[in-house]
Amino acid sequence: MRLSRPSAIVTPRLRGVALRALPLALALLSAACDTTERVKNALKADQGDPVWQGDSTLLAPHPEVLFRVTRDSTGPRIVPLATMGPQGFRLLTMSDRGWRSFDIDYLNAGKSLTPYRGGRPLAPVSSTRGMWEGAPLDTIRGCSLILPGALASIPDGVEFFTSGKRPPLKAVTSLSAGELQTAIDAIPTLIAPAAGISMSMLPRYKREVFVAETGNGPRPTIVVVYDDPEVVADSVRQMGARPRHLVVVLDKGVYGYKPTFTYTTLGNKLSPPRYRYLDHIDVDDDGKSELFFGLKIKGAPLYTIVLRYEAEAWRELLRNERQRCHA
Numbered sequence: 001m002r003l004s005r006p007s008a009i010v011t012p013r014l015r016g017v018a019l020r021a022l023p024l025a026l027a028l029l030s031a032a033c034d035t036t037e038r039v040k041n042a043l044k045a046d047q048g049d050p051v052w053q054g055d056s057t058l059l060a061p062h063p064e065v066l067f068r069v070t071r072d073s074t075g076p077r078i079v080p081l082a083t084m085g086p087q088g089f090r091l092l093t094m095s096d097r098g099w100r101s102f103d104i105d106y107l108n109a110g111k112s113l114t115p116y117r118g119g120r121p122l123a124p125v126s127s128t129r130g131m132w133e134g135a136p137l138d139t140i141r142g143c144s145l146i147l148p149g150a151l152a153s154i155p156d157g158v159e160f161f162t163s164g165k166r167p168p169l170k171a172v173t174s175l176s177a178g179e180l181q182t183a184i185d186a187i188p189t190l191i192a193p194a195a196g197i198s199m200s201m202l203p204r205y206k207r208e209v210f211v212a213e214t215g216n217g218p219r220p221t222i223v224v225v226y227d228d229p230e231v232v233a234d235s236v237r238q239m240g241a242r243p244r245h246l247v248v249v250l251d252k253g254v255y256g257y258k259p260t261f262t263y264t265t266l267g268n269k270l271s272p273p274r275y276r277y278l279d280h281i282d283v284d285d286d287g288k289s290e291l292f293f294g295l296k297i298k299g300a301p302l303y304t305i306v307l308r309y310e311a312e313a314w315r316e317l318l319r320n321e322r323q324r325c326h327a
Helices: 012-047 050-059 098-108 176-184 186-194
Strands: 062-070 075-085 110-119 160-162 207-211 221-227 246-251 254-265 276-282 290-297 304-310 312-319
Touching: 050 098, 062 304, 075 098, 075 254, 075 312, 110 276, 160 276, 176 207, 176 254, 186 246, 186 254, 207 276, 221 276, 246 276
Parallel strands: 254 312
Antiparallel strands: 062 075, 062 160, 110 160, 207 221, 221 246, 246 254, 276 290, 290 304, 304 312
């Protein structure tokens, strides 16, 4: 027995429906073609924009980012500084389009950020507002390229946030109060005089002491900052003058603590600015922290000096001189 497929019966009514539907089908096909062409053209435009190609390539793996906290008359902001991880520590530089994409990925409301204090992570917080959610959070007159800033609850004493939690630091043996005092007792007698500050003058300086368990040795790193409150006239040159600012970093050696970094300045307009110790954070996942310093001057809230411990001394790894408006 042979089966045959029943043939379609086309009635005048069905023919009319088909004819009426034909223009709509053609319109949909044309729209689809137009959409495809627009997508292709957009892709071609991206392929022809090497700056955006570089930005998108940088953002694609969602690298971990270090953020600096700035504080001024407009209030505190969380501003991106650099990427970090085993591939290295690099300042972030992008186009306006790249920064806007970055803002969506890292800073929009609800994004998680980890505050750091004393080299250790605190409980993560959520961003409450990114830079370009609605109207811009900040504007700078005459600025064509601005670093994004975000709002979040910033714990006291926090200078840095990260986009994720850093690996743990290498363990060190903590210092007793007596050991700390013994270590810094060498500054007035040996280190300060060599830097141009006599032992008799040092008591007039305000002193700040920071103990940083950086993991760069078996014992903590000690950072001591001395500031003479005297304001030196801007006409005084640094050569031969007594420094009004001294930074000393001490690390444990074979025979006790020794200086591994010193910095002095007169602190007026004819000399380099005074430093401000910020914190220590591991930026390359080796379990050892880098030291971070800022400046004690207005108008440079993002200026950052980063020191790395190499060959038993702290050496400059990176210096960020740019501010939020950098074009």
